[in-house]
Amino acid sequence: MFDTIDDLEPGQRLLVRVDLNAPVEDGRGQDNRRFARHADSIRALLEDDHAVTVMAHQGRPGRDTFISLESHAEILADHLDRPVDFVADTYGEEALEAIDDLETGDVLVLENVRMCEDELPEKDPEEHADSEFVRTLAPHFDAYVNDAYSAAHRAHASLVGFPLVMDAYAGPVMDAEYTANxxxxxxxxxxxxxxxxxxxxxxxxxxxxxxxxxxxxxxxxxxxxxxxxxxxxxxxxxxxxxxxxxxxxxxxxxxxxxxxxxxxxxxxxxxxxxxxxxxxxxxxxxxxxxxxxxxxxxxxxxxxxxxxxxxxxxxxxxxxxxxxxxxxxxxxxxxxxxxxxxxxxxxxxxxxxxxxxxxxxxxxxxxxxxxxxxxxxxxxxxxxxxxxxxxxxxxxxxxxx
Ligand SMILES: Nc1ncnc2c1ncn2[C@@H]1O[C@H](COP(=O)(O)OP(=O)(O)OP(=O)(O)O)[C@@H](O)[C@H]1O
Ligand SMILES: O=C(O)[C@H](O)COP(=O)(O)O
The missing domain is CATH 3.40.50.1260 (Phosphoglycerate kinase, N-terminal domain)
Structure with a gap:
């Protein structure tokens, strides 16, 4: 079995992978059950004084649904009833600066992780762990949480690379889905x-x-x-x-x-x-x-x-x-x-x-x-x-x- 967020010490800087993949209308993500479920997980993390950076994907390259996560951050803010920052970058200077500026109780959404070249090829966890994407981002956090059960069948960097180089925990959605299914x-x-x-x-x-x-x-x-x-x-x-x-x-x-x-x-x-x-x-x-x-x-x-x-x-x-x-x-x-x-x-x-x-x-x-x-x-x-x-x-x- 995996470790869960109950095993985390309070007050950590967390990289949290969720699945907000949603239907798209007029270029914007549409609210669905996934937002509500992951918002519950993020709320639980904030109650333990963590600073949360959210990593997620939307669509697949080449499809109409392959869009930015800016509208997703707005939907998440509605669910959480608190401000959620968005940065149009994943592991470049702009993203790293926004991550380092986070304080306890803050939530930041990074750009669609499938816009990074290193994310998508299905590869061994070891290879992904050695990618520039994972090696650059990991040192900016204390731990990694994977809540994205519904994407867990994909061998992508954000799902399998980080756990090899960071302390890794399952989020509440991951835990509940895994147990029931x-x-x-x-x-x-x-x-x-x-x-x-x-x-x-x-x-x-x-x-x-x-x-x-x-x-x-x-x-x-x-x-x-x-x-x-x-x-x-x-x-x-x-x-x-x-x-x-x-x-x-x-x-x-x-x-x-x-x-x-x-x-x-x-x-x-x-x-x-x-x-x-x-x-x-x-x-x-x-x-x-x-x-x-x-x-x-x-x-x-x-x-x-x-x-x-x-x-x-x-x-x-x-x-x-x-x-x-x-x-x-x-x-x-x-x-x-x-x-x-x-x-x-x-x-x-x-x-x-x-x-x-x-x-x-x-x-x-x-x-x-x-x-x-x-x-x-x-x-x-x-x-x-x-x-x-x-x-x-x-x-x-x-x-x-
Ligand atoms: N006889 C039918 N003719 C046409 N569509 C049908 C028929 N029976 C069921 N459906 C459609 O099947 C759809 C649901 O099944 P579908 O296989 O798309 O996915 P799902 O189980 O919701 O999961 P997933 O998340 O994998 O897409 C419904 O939207 C419904 O309209
Ligand atoms: O919506 C889903 O089923 C998951 O987010 C996985 O998306 P994918 O099929 O594009 O990998």
Missing amino acids: SAIQDREFDGPVTMVLGGTKAEDLIPVIEQVDETVDRFCLGGIVGELFLRAAGHDVGYDVDGTEFFDHQWDDHADTIERILETYGDRLTLATDLAYEGDDGDRAEVDVEDLEKDTSYLDVGSDTADAYADLVRDSEAVFVKGALGVFEDERFADGTVEVLRAIAETDCFSVVGGGDTSRAIKMYGLDEADFSHVSIAGGAYVRALTGDTLVGVEVLEREA
Whole structure:
């Protein structure tokens, strides 16, 4: 296990890696659950009289979302209800001066760390630790805190380089996410364990089904992923319609694996028995899977399926959710996702809900986050944790502890 911020002496100068990677609109970062969670961590550090320098990334070079963190610093200031400084530099003179000027209780956000050449190549921690970026910045701090669980699957300098040359600690978000998301490997559950898999990314979820086969008793499938499995089971669904680009390429790449999984784990996979679509009058309509039509867009699981999945959830000791069962952003097609989430909230099973989009459904439909054991702010890192893969950023913290 790693050291946490409870192991830190008060009053230190800290370099704190968080994950504020956010949707971008009109060139500005948009508030999301990540800001609130990391603001809680920073508040806890300020209460212990630390001076906090925040390091984070936004987007990837070449994409529209690759922007400065200036707007992120403003959002963070709103959450913290105190001034947060921003410097448009990461380890040059300007940044070092701003860092050295920090006093107890101050918060400074450095520029998007992916704007540094040394950050991005996936490399060994040892190589990153020897980069100019890490060697220049590290001596200006007493310790390093990694709170960026949702980026911990990336072997980037800001995540794996610093722990080798500094005292390193896990932040509260890192600690909570790691404990909850690894529960599937570490915890012994007495009763049935159910995994609800949906959303759009079949290629991410296929390895999950294969690798947690020892621990999970049943999988409830929906969303695009569920439709691809229905196609493999011989139903007329899972084809791109009206220019969508969800199905055909995933089918071309993964049909053999999906068919094999269906054959191997068939008795544990629950597929939809009915689906919902937009009827001629614009309302939600439903159809039995035996009567599906290839050229219809199906946008949710049907009510019989939602009821059956909710019953399975109520009978579970633990439930892990990744991906939505339908297009819940449209109220007409939210029933499957919301009925399952409501069933989880009403029972006292151990529950983790993950995926950036999927977890938004909780707030959108008036459910209380406190009724879930854990709501993850991670996407890719959550999936990896479910499959039992180690996260390199966590591994380095553990090794150096
Ligand atoms: N039948 C469907 N047709 C089209 N979109 C669907 C369908 N079912 C679910 N979705 C979409 O799936 C999305 C959620 O799944 P997605 O795989 O994008 O991510 P996620 O689980 O939120 O996580 P991540 O953080 O990895 O992106 C929702 O926005 C929902 O609209
Ligand atoms: O948003 C995320 O999932 C993390 O911040 C990682 O971002 P990345 O996929 O661009 O590395």
